[in-house]
Amino acid sequence: MSLIVQKFGGSSVADAEGIKRVSARIAETRKAGHDVVVVVSAMGDTTDELIDLAESVSTVPAPREMDMLLTAGERISMALVAMAIRSLGISARSFTGSQAGMITDEKHGAARIVDVTPGRVREALDEGDVAIVAGFQGFNRATGDITTLGRGGSDTSAVALAAALNADVCEIYTDVDGIFTADPRVVKKAHKINRVTSEEMLELAANGAKVLYIRAVEFARRHGVTIHVRSSFNHNEGTIVYNPTEGQTVEEPIITGVAGDLSEAKIVVVGVPDVPGTAAKIFTIIANAGINIDMIVQNVSAAATGLTDISFTLPKTEGKKALAALDGAKAELSFADVVYDDEIGKLSVVGAGMRTNAGVSAQLFTALSDAGINIEMISTSEIRISVITSDADLTRAMQVVHTAFGLDSTEEAQVHGGTGR
Numbered sequence: 001m002s003l004i005v006q007k008f009g010g011s012s013v014a015d016a017e018g019i020k021r022v023s024a025r026i027a028e029t030r031k032a033g034h035d036v037v038v039v040v041s042a043m044g045d046t047t048d049e050l051i052d053l054a055e056s057v058s059t060v061p062a063p064r065e066m067d068m069l070l071t072a073g074e075r076i077s078m079a080l081v082a083m084a085i086r087s088l089g090i091s092a093r094s095f096t097g098s099q100a101g102m103i104t105d106e107k108h109g110a111a112r113i114v115d116v117t118p119g120r121v122r123e124a125l126d127e128g129d130v131a132i133v134a135g136f137q138g139f140n141r142a143t144g145d146i147t148t149l150g151r152g153g154s155d156t157s158a159v160a161l162a163a164a165l166n167a168d169v170c171e172i173y174t175d176v177d178g179i180f181t182a183d184p185r186v187v188k189k190a191h192k193i194n195r196v197t198s199e200e201m202l203e204l205a206a207n208g209a210k211v212l213y214i215r216a217v218e219f220a221r222r223h224g225v226t227i228h229v230r231s232s233f234n235h236n237e238g239t240i241v242y243n244p245t246e247g248q249t250v251e252e253p254i255i256t257g258v259a260g261d262l263s264e265a266k267i268v269v270v271g272v273p274d275v276p277g278t279a280a281k282i283f284t285i286i287a288n289a290g291i292n293i294d295m296i297v298q299n300v301s302a303a304a305t306g307l308t309d310i311s312f313t314l315p316k317t318e319g320k321k322a323l324a325a326l327d328g329a330k331a332e333l334s335f336a337d338v339v340y341d342d343e344i345g346k347l348s349v350v351g352a353g354m355r356t357n358a359g360v361s362a363q364l365f366t367a368l369s370d371a372g373i374n375i376e377m378i379s380t381s382e383i384r385i386s387v388i389t390s391d392a393d394l395t396r397a398m399q400v401v402h403t404a405f406g407l408d409s410t411e412e413a414q415v416h417g418g419t420g421r
């Protein structure tokens with residue numbers, strides 16, 4: 001008998017039909033003799049709808065109240081799933097994040113899990129119940145308030161519970177058959193990957209592959225949790241995300257996958273003096289505003305003027321804040337202008353085999369140039385190359401790069417549900 005954590009995303013519990021379907025699946029696992037802990041997300045696009053609702057009553061909703069509102073989404077799912085399972089003759093009990101012992105720091109909207117004390121979940125299992133836990137939420141001891149873990153955070157709830165309960169596997173059920181070589185909604189010829197290392201999955205998740213939330217992958221990597229991403233719409237085997245053990249030789253494809261991200265914007269600080277300290281000043285101002293940046297490019301200065309441009313990318317959601325911070329420091333930075341562009345897309349190719357294979361960048365840039373797609377910025381890590389294109393070019397860029405690296409499947413990828421929102 002094993003202990004299995006099963007997490008069902010919003011698209012899997014989108015309506016009553018979905019709730020009944022996943023409940024039957026949970027009952028099946030329980031009947032096979034396993035202990036089952038279930039983590040659920042809010043139904044369908046409930047979280048987005050609640051955010052829209054909050055923004056329609058307040059321009060800047062208070063973070064504490066936003067968390068109170070959003071956690072309601074997962075509570076609806078947990079109670080309905082528990083009822084549906086009970087109606088199948090299996091005993092089940094639901095728990096909010098705080099009842100399940102998900103202790104976090106106090107940062108509303110982006111709280112980090114600091115401890116998991118799943119005493120009540122363990123008790124429920126010992127009494128033969130299936131435990132259903134509301135994902136995405138926790139509790140801060142100092143403030144006594146409810147928190148949320150950030151969008152997509154139910155994945156983290158599931159992995160954290162799996163680690164705390166020493167589960168055999170953490171199954172993440174979603175609306176596609178596993179992790180694909182690219183988002184199957186964007187690249188129809190993407191194919192399912194059977195196994196991927198947590199290192200590569202971290203890079204994919206950090207660069208737009210929202211099938212797994214980055215913090216969940218980090219958590220699993222740190223605590224040695226095996227993740228199995230699979231569909232809740234069929235019984236196909238999905239994708240195993242694993243940590244290769246020391247010395248284990250892993251067959252490393254040169255390119256494992258392609259990811260796209262439309263959530264970033266670009267700022268160009270034009271005409272700053274090309275002298276030591278300029279970049280330090282700009283990025284201190286940005287950091288002091290609490291903004292995380294991604295790529296940075298500094299141009300060669302025009303010899304005649306001794307001036308240069310510094311460009312960087314940041315989340316679109318931080319755009320206004322960054323512009324205000326730079327504007328406030330105009331005298332100190334003595335720039336000529338600041339240009340803001342939020343019509344950009346980021347394409348990344350990820351693969352551990354890049355470490356030992358030359359020519360990946362050349363192949364990437366050639367594929368983009370053959371398609372007439374302009375590259376605005378480039379950055380690399382050991383196992384990733386990212387480029388900024390215009391947002392309008394991103395989909396086509398992903399498709400041509402997927403083909404160029406020989407990743408195309410002959411069959412069209414299936415998407416079983418969800419709206420892609």
Ligand code: ADP
Pocket residue numbers: 008009010011012041152173174175176178179180181182183184185208209210211212257415418420
């Ligand atoms: P859930 O509601 O189950 O949490 P999400 O919408 O968060 O589901 O994640 C699943 C979606 O992730 C898929 O429908 C797909 O469009 C998207 N996705 C992005 N990149 C990938 C990828 N590389 N492999 C599979 N799915 C991906």
Ligand code: ASP
Pocket residue numbers: 009010041042047048073135136150151152153154155
């Ligand atoms: N319901 C939350 C969201 O939409 C958490 C999750 O689904 O993982 O972001």
Ligand code: MG
Pocket residue numbers: 009152155210211212213
């Ligand atoms: Mg998700």
